[in-house]
Amino acid sequence: MKTFSSLKELFAILSREHKLITEIFEKRKVLAYKYDDALAVVDYNEDKISALIEFSVLRENGPYLEIDDQYLQFFEQILEVNEEINVSYINENLQNIKQNINYYLQENNEHRKYNYLRQIKSAFRKTGVIAIRNVVDLRRNIDNTFKNEPNYKIKKAKLEHLDVKRNDISALVELTDQLVSGEEEQTFFKTALDEELQRIIVGLKMQLNSSRHNLIDIQKQIIEFLNRLKYQSGLMEKIRQLKYLKDQFELRSKTNILTVLNADYALVYEPNPAYPLKLSIEQLQGDDETLDIIKKVVERNKSGVRKKQSVADHNLADYLETDTEEITQINLEEVKNSFLAGSNNLFDFLQSYDFGRPVSFDECVTVYCQLISQYDMHFRLTDQYQKRNDTEYLLIYPL
CATH class of the missing domain: 1.20.58 (Methane Monooxygenase Hydroxylase; Chain G, domain 1)
Incomplete structure (x- = not known):
């Protein structure tokens, strides 16, 4: 590891490679800045990157590059973008x-x-x-x-x-x-x-x-x-809980929602009032300005172009197909609500869940992945793993 012999040498190297250092600093919260991306910034001159690594301005972590902690802390303090509180x-x-x-x-x-x-x-x-x-x-x-x-x-x-x-x-x-x-x-x-x-x-x-x-x-x-x-x-x-009861068609039987709603007279439940403007016959008969206004409104809303609707062909035999295919789909929303109402981990829950038809182990793994990708905000992901049928899965519980 080399050390700078003078401030002039330090400023020269930082100034020469300011474009690369600036880009890595701007992406400092991205955990992986690739070495290949840095090569493109310095026009594929590896000597420039090697010099920064030798002087400990950058650190090489496998195929990735990072700014050294002392320089990163210095830049953050000078630019006042440091988020760490040091009392x-x-x-x-x-x-x-x-x-x-x-x-x-x-x-x-x-x-x-x-x-x-x-x-x-x-x-x-x-x-x-x-x-x-x-x-x-x-x-x-x-x-x-x-x-x-x-x-x-x-x-x-x-x-x-x-x-x-x-x-x-x-x-x-x-x-x-x-x-x-x-x-x-x-x-x-x-x-x-x-x-x-x-x-x-x-x-x-x-x-x-x-x-x-x-x-x-x-x-x-x-x-x-x-x-x-x-x-x-x-x-x-x-x-x-209300959503789960609603999906199970038990909302009325297990709650007093009808009593609560009947006792609530909030304005949001009232219909929007309409205030039609009705002109008197005397005004319509004796006021020419009102008549001119009515004519302008009629002309504005009047459309002289009449669209002719096309008639469909009577011979539809080519569009009819006699073969039908029925596909049974799994309601992920219902499966998610049932899982959130319990306490078991997600994979074991799916193994014992009644889908209404036989579900293979591979289909169960597919449903497991779909639930994680769509409803991860509702789940508590742990750092524990288990293995079943040569498949390792993460233990996930209701949030």
Whole structure:
């Protein structure tokens, strides 16, 4: 593995292969960027790709390429597209600030004291920026999780985990505020009479205050999303049960749906009212403007072209076929509803399900695959497998 000897060499290689690095970065969430695709970008010059791999800018994983983690993290932080929330970095900055403050107060040499002061100011600037960025990333992750995560259980677990992250960020914001405004470090702030430090502290307080208010809004948002999930889960379960009873023609006998509907006078059940405009005979007889308007409407709706309908040929013997073929199809919707009402895994359920006719093992495997492809959103896919008749299948349960 080679290392860059200077910044000039680093910038030269990154600039020369910026097209390839940009494309891989834009597709970083695609788990497989093929080596052959990278060759097409660099005009099939393998030396260019080999140079990036030797300098650890890219990593080769079989037939695929990935950007190295340190470069990927650098690009995401600079472009502010990092979705990972790192609260430990703020804590490390706070510990670094405290240590440098102690070094500053104990140091007698002015030149070394200035170096400690410079490190303290840099750490304060980083702390404010990281706090704001973590809050922005937290809000974006919450929105993406609620809108894009299809699995209910995973969505709920992710939101609860993000709420823990919110508590961690809130605690670190309070620790930073105590460090800046508390009495413990006031000796340093009174001793270090530096105008730039004062401006940094004022800006940091504003950033902390903004983060604090945004974290309160994020907490309300998480609570709202979790309540929505709870409501939607209960509603979907009721709808699923009603749909199953309807398919089994047991909705009226096993529920009080008729009583509920008869007692509900919601506006949605009312017919749409019609308000016809009836003109009086006196107005029609004495108002010429009304007559002109009626004539315009009649002319607009009048069509002078009469279409002649073609008559079909009486001799239809050529279109009639005496041979018929009956095909018995399996109702996948009914099979899915019966499976969701039980607790067995999908493959064992299909083996014992009554299809109304004999079903072979191969047909059962086909129905298994069709159900997964059409109704995977309603199933809970595990990572366990079983084997039957030399066929390995995944264990799937109702959601």
